[in-house]
Amino acid sequence: MQTLILSCNTGAGHNSCAQAVQEAYHSRGEICNITDSLQFISEKASTFISNWHTRIYRHAPRLFDAGYQRAESHEDIFCEGTPIYKLLSSGAERMYQYIRSAGYDNIICTHVFPALALTEMCRQHPCLQLVTSHISTDYTCAPCTADSALDWYFIPSTSLLGEFEQCGLQPQKLIASGIPVRQQFYQRVSQEAGKANAGISPAHQHILMMCGSMGCGPMEEIISYLCPYLTTEQELSVVCGTNDDLRKKLQKRTEKYSQVHVLGTVNNVPQLMxxxxxxxxxxxxxxxxxxxxxxxxxxxxxxVAGCETHNLNFFLRNGMAVTANTPKAIADTTIKTLNAPVLLSKMRAAMRSQTECTAADKIYEWIYSHAK
Structure with missing residues (x-):
């Protein structure tokens, strides 16, 4: 099979998922490429949509949440014939030419936008023989997923099968694979060795703080409460991602705390974890x-809320995380949790029970064994 993964640049997660799946295919010597699906509308449209997504996500999270909630309660805005559907599917013919000329026969979508465009392309060209699938990258059924018509839908957990069915997806098309992440995240080293490799004292407790590739959320406020709590045997690494303004502000704010390390964009997240x-x-x-x-x-x-509230509830419900409602309470909870070894052990055990095999491998094996 020759595989094409259709992603988009609305946040790094969809591309990270695509890279994890590509890794599984490449490890088996298979052809597997990734492309930005929004470019089939136009390069300008891709840049415009991605840039505005970043701006709203970072600077106006309430607006992002309101938009997501509206999409959840008015899913018909994505139905065939609506302005949004027409926009997202307007590149269907260019997508067809691209897929046909390269000889791809296995198409995987890591976002619902390309899933809708691919659905329209298949309607326009029913004779094209393809295996088509969609991977959900959040712990919920995203609005309008059921408006697509693909062969397979890979979802994060068996506990979510009922939700995806209620959204209108056929149960025989649902496969609980988990969300694909790169193999590096599954690698195990001793915590002492991991800390030494990252420049952290093996004798110290280490907190890693990140808020997505865009560095959003109340990071400044949380850090202002958290830093005074840190002892000389506790370290904090803060990854700001592409938010360079935040990085500069935090470096200035934390300059008197030698145990705080403020970073920008990094390429060693598995090692930091x-x-x-x-x-x-x-x-x-x-x-x-x-x-x-x-x-x-x-x-x-x-x-940010929106789909991430569903993610939060999933991890709380399954005992893999804790939370609090305000920046100060988040800081308090962080220190309390750090000093609660029994709770930390229970969280790790809960995570272990959810990761019997890697999601990317499961997706590869399912598609390969069920190919037309």
Missing amino acids: QASDLFLTKPGGLSTSEAMAAELPMVLIDA
Whole structure:
């Protein structure tokens, strides 16, 4: 099979998921490429949609949440014939030409936007023989997923099968695979070795703080409460991602705390997780899945809401995380959890029970064994 993964640049999670699946295919010597699905509308449209998604997500989380809730309660806005559907499917013919010319016969979507476009393409070209699938990258059924018509839908957990069925997806098309993350997150090293590799004293407790690739949420406020709590034997690494303004502000705010390390964009997140005792993060679908694979307990920050509230509830419900409602309470909870070894052990055990095999491998094996 020749595989094409259709992703989009609305947040790093969809691309991270795509890379994890690509890794599984490449490890077996298979052809597997990733492309930005929004480019089939136009390059300008892709840039515009992605940039505005980042701006709203980072600077106006309440607006993002309101938009998501409206989409949940008015899913017909994505139905065939609506303006949004027409926009998202307007690149269907260009997508067809791209897929046909390259000889792809296995198409995987890591976002609902390409799933809708792929559905329209298949309607326009019913003779094209393809295996088509969609991977959910959040612990919920995203609005309008059921408006697509693909062969398979890979979902995060068996406990969510009922929700996806209620949204209108056929149960025989649902496969509980988990959310794919790269193999590095499953690698195990001793915590002492992990800390030494990351430049953290093996004798120290280490908190890793991230709020997505965009560095969003009340990170400044939380850090202002958290830093005074830190002892000389506790360290905090803060990853700001692409938010360079935040990085500069935090470096200035924390300059008197030698045990605080403020970072920008990094390429060693798996290693940082291996070096950590606790993960302070917003509940993005990929970041929480990566932490689960790494068996790293979490304190979750409900920074953006929308689909991430569903993620938060999933991890709370399954005993893999804790949370609080205000920046000060988040800081308090972080320190209490860090100093609660029994609770940390229970969280790690809960994560271990959810990761029997890697999601990317399961997806590969399912598609390969059920190919037309």
